[in-house]
Amino acid sequence: MHNDRLYVPQSNGHLLVVSRDGLTEMENGTNPDHVWVEHPYGIPLEPSDPAAAVDSLPGLVLFEQLLVETQACGGSARWLVAMHEGLLPYVRDSLAARFILVHLGPSQSGKTTGAERFLILHGLGHVKGDYTHAAIGDAGDIGLLVLDNREHADFQRPLVNFLLFSATGGERGRSNPDGVVRTQSSRPVLVMTSIEGVAKQELWNRCVSIPYSRSTGVHFDREKNENEIDAHRHTINRALMTVLRHYLSIRGTQPITVSPIPEFLNHFQTLCDLLRAYGVAANKPAVWAAGLISEWTEMLHARLKRADNEDPLERHILRVAVEDRLAVQPRDLLWNGSPGKLLITRASNLLVALEELGVRGLPDTAAALARRLSSSSFTEITVLDERRAPEIPELRRKAEEYLTAGVRLVWVADPIARNVTAYRRDTEPRVYGEDDLLTVEDVIPGFRLPVRDALQD
Numbered sequence: 075m076h077n078d079r080l081y082v083p084q085s086n087g088h089l090l091v092v093s094r095d096g097l098t099e100m101e102n103g104t105n106p107d108h109v110w111v112e113h114p115y116g117i118p119l120e121p122s123d124p125a126a127a128v129d130s131l132p133g134l135v136l137f138e139q140l141l142v143e144t145q146a147c148g149g150s151a152r153w154l155v156a157m158h159e160g161l162l163p164y165v166r167d168s169l170a171a172r173f174i175l176v177h178l179g180p181s182q183s184g185k186t187t188g189a190e191r192f193l194i195l196h197g198l199g200h201v202k203g204d205y206t207h208a209a210i211g212d213a214g215d216i217g218l219l220v221l222d223n224r225e226h227a228d229f230q231r232p233l234v235n236f237l238l239f240s241a242t243g244g245e246r247g248r249s250n251p252d253g254v255v256r257t258q259s260s261r262p263v264l265v266m267t268s269i270e271g272v273a274k275q276e277l278w279n280r281c282v283s284i285p286y287s288r289s290t291g292v293h294f295d296r297e298k299n300e301n302e303i304d305a306h307r308h309t310i311n312r313a314l315m316t317v318l319r320h321y322l323s324i325r326g327t328q329p330i331t332v333s334p335i336p337e338f339l340n341h342f343q344t345l346c347d348l349l350r351a352y353g354v355a356a357n358k359p360a361v362w363a364a365g366l367i368s369e370w371t372e373m374l375h376a377r378l379k380r381a382d383n384e385d386p387l388e389r390h391i392l393r394v395a396v397e398d399r400l401a402v403q404p405r406d407l408l409w410n411g412s413p414g415k416l417l418i419t420r421a422s423n424l425l426v427a428l429e430e431l432g433v434r435g436l437p438d439t440a441a442a443l444a445r446r447l448s449s450s451s452f453t454e455i456t457v458l459d460e461r462r463a464p465e466i467p468e469l470r471r472k473a474e475e476y477l478t479a480g481v482r483l484v485w486v487a488d489p490i491a492r493n494v495t496a497y498r499r500d501t502e503p504r505v506y507g508e509d510d511l512l513t514v515e516d517v518i519p520g521f522r523l524p525v526r527d528a529l530q531d
Contacts, residue, residue, distance in 0.1 A: 076107040078322055080164055082315065083111045083118035090119060092315050094323040114216040117197040120308040133313025134356045136306050141191050144299060146184030146288040147177075150369035155284060157348045159192035163217040163263045164318055165344065170243045173338045174277075177267040179286030185267045187296050188286065189220040194303045195310060201267070207232035215260040225270045234277060240264040241280040270393060282335070282377065313355070321351035334374030342374075387446065390433045391424070399427040421447070473497045483517055487528050494525050 080092040177185035422440035473484040
């Protein structure tokens with residue numbers, strides 16, 4: 075971005091110039107800012123008459139259907155991902171400091187494919203998996219860089235230095251064999267995918283993690299989705315140019331007074347302005363962007379609270395769970411409105427697994443470990459006392475007995491998964507979430523019971 079103008083390369087060799095006044099076309103090099111821009115992968119935007127009236131809504135609908143709604147994370151988090159990976163790469167040069175977005179989740183949770191979709195949209199190849207540190211650095215400023223499967227063992231000094239450079243800026247230098255120093259100051263928007271998360275504190279402070287968790291049993295046709303993005307890539311990007319035009323007009327007009335990530339105030343402000351601009355271009359209700367920004371703020375404040383309260387043992391326990399060191403099959407659950415995993419084990423087994431990892435400062439006994447697990451300092455892990463947890467499988471068996479005896483409807487409330495399952499004869503069980511309403515018009519007309527009330531002690 076140069077002097078409130080964006081230059082986007084087109085396949086005819088010209089540049090599409092986006093400004094607050096509209097869209098125009100100029101030749102590469104001979105423009106007000108004397109810039110020459112080429113697409114890093116050689117597949118730029120297809121040209122169209124910038125003066126012609128273009129309806130951007132069809133392209134934005136495709137953007138939402140193919141890239142936003144398919145993200146396997148929470149509703150407001152999807153839009154944070156979309157603004158960061160879909161639009162921020164166009165205006166990245168206006169930001170000195172940028173946080174790194176981390177798609178965090180177990181294997182096959184959709185975290186990698188979620189980032190891959192935006193690379194397809196931009197024509198920037200694929201996520202970078204088995205790449206050496208030198209190869210990552212030599213990729214240069216390609217706009218959006220996605221590093222796949224970066225786990226605790228990967229964060230050696232060369233990678234850490236590159237990630238810090240990507241977040242904080244400055245200048246990066248390398249010496250050629252002939253002694254000439256190659257420097258790099260521009261850098262792409264950076265995204266990482268991870269199962270374990272970022273272990274080193276200096277990096278954690280510069281990362282925002284988005285939890286990914288695909289619903290069990292839900293089939294997602296990845297190939298079809300990616301083919302559709304590729305087929306409609308130019309239509310979507312052309313529509314996003316309208317969003318960027320609105321962004322240049324409104325940016326900074328609604329400043330963020332209190333940032334949930336103070337060290338990245340300008341980055342967060344830019345994401346908020348991009349979202350507001352999208353709302354204008356897509357004819358969203360006036361309160362649409364404000365509601366999402368409020369949810370973003372709450373989510374990021376929670377991140378800081380977790381950092382203040384986190385027990386240092388928690389990360390080791392998460393590693394034990396991720397690496398399946400307990401040989402326990404996890405169950406999917408919805409806990410306090412968020413997707414998670416339930417692992418049932420004994421404190422003695424967990425203590426052995428932690429000792430095998432070489433963790434220092436462990437409690438001496440399983441009983442002491444159990445007391446520490448029950449403290450309020452654990453934020454990502456919720457420990458349930460098995461003596462208070464209902465025997466859900468046994469209740470389900472009893473429900474079948476009641477139905478066989480002629481009972482028309484049986485409800486089983488699960489306070490761990492925070493849901494209620496309705497059982498009827500010759501019908502698949504139906505699961506009601508915490509925000510649903512239980513009704514039985516064919517049994518008790520007019521009966522209404524919120525699931526949340528049914529789960530109260």
